[in-house]
Amino acid sequence: TGSSRPQRILKAVQKNATKGDPQSVISAIDYYCRHKEWAMNVGDDKGLILDSVLTEVNPSMALELGTYCGYSSVRIARLLSPNSKLITVEFNPAFAAIARQIIAYAGLQDKVTIVEGASGDLIPKMKERFGLKSFDFVFLDHWKDRYVPDTKLLEDCGLLRKGTVLLADNVICPGAPEYLKYVRNNPRYESRYYPSVLEYTKAEDGLEKSVFLG
Numbered sequence: 548t549g550s551s552r553p554q555r556i557l558k559a560v561q562k563n564a565t566k567g568d569p570q571s572v573i574s575a576i577d578y579y580c581r582h583k584e585w586a587m588n589v590g591d592d593k594g595l596i597l598d599s600v601l602t603e604v605n606p607s608m609a610l611e612l613g614t615y616c617g618y619s620s621v622r623i624a625r626l627l628s629p630n631s632k633l634i635t636v637e638f639n640p641a642f643a644a645i646a647r648q649i650i651a652y653a654g655l656q657d658k659v660t661i662v663e664g665a666s667g668d669l670i671p672k673m674k675e676r677f678g679l680k681s682f683d684f685v686f687l688d689h690w691k692d693r694y695v696p697d698t699k700l701l702e703d704c705g706l707l708r709k710g711t712v713l714l715a716d717n718v719i720c721p722g723a724p725e726y727l728k729y730v731r732n733n734p735r736y737e738s739r740y741y742p743s744v745l746e747y748t749k750a751e752d753g754l755e756k757s758v759f760l761g
């Protein structure tokens with residue numbers, strides 16, 4: 548049997564990036580996925596928006612839902628202050644295994660914890676498992692119909708605090724219409740849309756930033 552797309556992405560990183568250099572890992576994945584084969588990384592266009600929101604928030608505790616190959620995990624972790632951490636949740640064990648290797652290649656393994664399982668099962672266990680009070684930043688990039696139930700779950704589990712920033716990928720393509728309705732018509736959130744393009748294409752997509760008001 549042949550290799551998988553995530554395995555080919557890992558190979559491209561090992562071939563073209565410099566060990567311990569997160570930016571070279573990001574560039575190697577973007578080059579491969581733009582010129583060789585498309586993959587569902589947040590990508591370089593939306594990645595610049597992710598970088599700017601993350602730098603503004605400067606989270607101590609960050610959560611990512613949907614790791615895939617670890618591209619956005621590397622983008623996030625490379626900008627975290629010392630002692631700040633990223634927890635990233637991935638449903639697919641094969642994806643998680645590749646992501647672990649790509650995050651390690653970037654030298655960011657001490658800042659990132661990959662947790663395997665369904666977000667809906669794992670979120671209620673986060674406080675006890677990681678001894679954390681709340682998240683400062685959440686990047687939603689998993690199943691688009693899980694954005695609303697998992698946001699409600701984060702609220703109900705007391706994992707959001709006044710000022711926590713949620714940043715959601717793909718709100719246009721593939722789309723998360725229920726999520727946009729939920730955060731935009733909700734007095735507990737202050738939302739703003741960042742227009743961009745679907746990774747490595749000219750199709751419209753964007754990120755929705757929502758600040759939890761408590």
Ligand SMILES: Nc1ncnc2c1ncn2CCOCCNC(=O)c1cc(-c2ccc(F)cc2)cc(O)c1O
Nearest residue numbers: 587588613636637638664665666688689690717720721
């Ligand atoms: N811990 C968890 N709990 C639950 N579910 C989980 C999970 N961890 C993972 N999953 C499962 C879902 O993971 C991948 C979700 N991402 C996407 O589906 C995605 C799709 C496109 C896309 C595809 C085709 C097009 F034509 C156009 C756009 C683009 C993107 O940027 C995407 O992010």
Ligand SMILES: [Mg+2]
Nearest residue numbers: 589688716717
């Ligand atoms: Mg995405």
